[in-house]
Amino acid sequence: MSIWWSLHLRREAASVPLARRLLLDSMNTAGVDPDISYDLSVALSEACANAVEHGGDDEPDPQCAAYQVTAYLDGDTCRIEVADSGPGFPAERRRGRGRARTHLRESGRGLCLIEQLADHVHFRNRPGRGAVVSFDKILKGREGTLLRAS
Template identity: 35%
Template sequence: MDIEFSLALPREAIGIPMVRRVLGDSLRSLHVTENCVSDILLAVSEACGNAVRHGGPANRYHVEAAIGLGRCDVRVIDKGRGQVRIPEQYPSSDIENGRGILIMQAVVDEISFEISPGRGTTVHLRKRLDVDEEAVTARPRELASV
């Protein structure tokens, strides 16, 4: 089963829980393991947080997701200045920022950036899905008992 959706969100933190809810519920409905769901939601939250902080001058950013064929692809698209600096190591604990990209890299299989100066940034996250096979095989029995 394939699921695709696109969300246009205000550049405010209030939109991040909405993305997490829609994406998390979609993955769980396909019996993706909770560890895999958590990794994807962490990466997407970081990407959305960056769009909220750095995605100006536009008042909105977009999230596009495609789930199917054993993987999840998410794109977070903003209209920011299109600058991405990938740190070589985690910053010291007394520095507040600079961990997001490294966190995303740690929990997804692939991350890429499409940077168009003056047009914005797209963060593309891709992760292979781990499916809970027991839940998938138990589903027909659950439906039969309803």
């Protein structure tokens, strides 16, 4: 079974649970193991919260006040991308560094959490257009569902 969807959301806290619920419902429909669904929904929530907080200037332009979430469930893989129009990731984050002191800060743990919950994570900047965090995970299905474990 393949499921693909994309959301264009306002940079508001209320958008985060909407994206999370759609992902959980999609994975439930596909028969994904609930533990994996939960992990990916937490990772998605963190990516969305990051886009809401850092994803653009506070301008009246709706394009700058929005972010995009895209999810692909195809076979035994789920890939999620969250793109915003903010300043982008610092160079040390894109190179996989900048994580050592996050445990000492009150915020900033979300990207590290995504890295722990997903199988592969990629941070990239789109020059002049914001940042994208993409992550994927191999899925495991519940017994008797459309999704077959490999």
